[in-house]
Amino acid sequence: MTGDRPPPAMASDRSAPVAPDGRPVASLRPGRGAGEGTRPPRLTWVLLGVLVLAQIGYPLTGGGTRAALTVATVVLGYLLSVGHALLTRGPRTAAALVAVATGGGFAIEALGVTTGFPFGSYDYSGELGPKLAGVPLIIPLAWTWMAWPAWLAAVRLVRPGVRRIALAAVGLATWDLFLDPQMVAEGYWRWRDATPALPGLPGIPASNYLGWLLFGVLMMTLLRPLAGAPADRTGPADHPMYALYLWTYFSSVLAHAVFLGLPASALWGAAGMAVAAVPLAVTLTRGHRRQRPPAGRKDGSAARWVDATA
Numbered sequence: 001m002t003g004d005r006p007p008p009a010m011a012s013d014r015s016a017p018v019a020p021d022g023r024p025v026a027s028l029r030p031g032r033g034a035g036e037g038t039r040p041p042r043l044t045w046v047l048l049g050v051l052v053l054a055q056i057g058y059p060l061t062g063g064g065t066r067a068a069l070t071v072a073t074v075v076l077g078y079l080l081s082v083g084h085a086l087l088t089r090g091p092r093t094a095a096a097l098v099a100v101a102t103g104g105g106f107a108i109e110a111l112g113v114t115t116g117f118p119f120g121s122y123d124y125s126g127e128l129g130p131k132l133a134g135v136p137l138i139i140p141l142a143w144t145w146m147a148w149p150a151w152l153a154a155v156r157l158v159r160p161g162v163r164r165i166a167l168a169a170v171g172l173a174t175w176d177l178f179l180d181p182q183m184v185a186e187g188y189w190r191w192r193d194a195t196p197a198l199p200g201l202p203g204i205p206a207s208n209y210l211g212w213l214l215f216g217v218l219m220m221t222l223l224r225p226l227a228g229a230p231a232d233r234t235g236p237a238d239h240p241m242y243a244l245y246l247w248t249y250f251s252s253v254l255a256h257a258v259f260l261g262l263p264a265s266a267l268w269g270a271a272g273m274a275v276a277a278v279p280l281a282v283t284l285t286r287g288h289r290r291q292r293p294p295a296g297r298k299d300g301s302a303a304r305w306v307d308a309t310a
Contacts, residue, residue: 041087044240048078049140052247055256060258067127074138077145078102085148088237089230096226097148100219103302105143108215118211121192128188129217146175147210147219148243153280154220155236156242165224167276169216176212178252180204181265200264242284249277 054073061069086094112119113134128136154168183189184203194203224231252273256266 003212020065038236040237040240041084044080044084044087047076047083048240048247049245051076051080051244052251055255059255063128067188070186071129071138074142074145075078077244078141081145081148081241084238084241085231089227092229093227096223096228096231097144100226101144101147101223102140104215104219104222105140105286106132106135109139112211118207118214119208120194120205120207120211122189122208123192124189125187127186134211135308142179143219146245146248147172147216147223149241149248150175150216150276151220151223151231152234152238152241153245153276155232155277157279157283160232165217165220168220169213171276172216172219173209173274174269174275175248175252176209177201177272178256178265178269180208181262182256182260184257185260185262201268242280246277250275 040105051073053070055077058066058069058073082094082097085097108118110133111117111123116122124134124136124139126130128138130137150171151168151169154164158164158167181201181204184191191203191205191208194205196206197204198206198209243283249269253266256262256269
């Protein structure tokens, strides 16, 4: 009987995200702008799991096997970030990420190898695979791999504007406090003039980190207008990217301090990348606590929240 059916408003209210006071809450709808639910794409969790396993295996290998594993890890990270951008926000955002981070990353690396600007004078060895203009082809993929989670972490933490761009750039650039010491120790690239260097990090000029920051600001400034409005919001579908960023931070501290014999880079990276990683971890932990069922609810249900930011 039609009288047994709930009114349309009730059916709609039951599926809409609401805050504890009953008011609807806006959320990012992943997909091509149409909204296909808020769960993270399963493929992104699978790729993240494989990437984590590959990184766990890194300290357990050496020589050519370690170099091959490094390349495989970068490719996995690239597929994860670009795939997430495509699946949650559509072709425009994914294309913008590739253009700005992959294309821009190659251009700035080619400029750096040729002129020494903005990082300093350096050369790549032949251990990271084929090169173009002196740059191994996987290097621009590495820029892309971490640019996307760094951007989403900044979107999650601060409102649009200069502060968001600055935090995203710092969140990306400080990753190199782990990356460069590790890769130089493996002989994947070398610096012709490594002075002045940060205390405890010989062999890498301080100009390298300033170059990362400079390019990070440029990259993040271009990414938002090119990627479109969906790149300026976050939601539950972005949890794999948060997990990637936090895993990179905490696992790098552990690996450098314990397994790779690089205690100085463990300290520098822990301090630098904490600017974005620690607030992100705290914010996500608080959001998880808010999602727990309120006390006294017999059915154990809870008002549904989304972790979107303004």
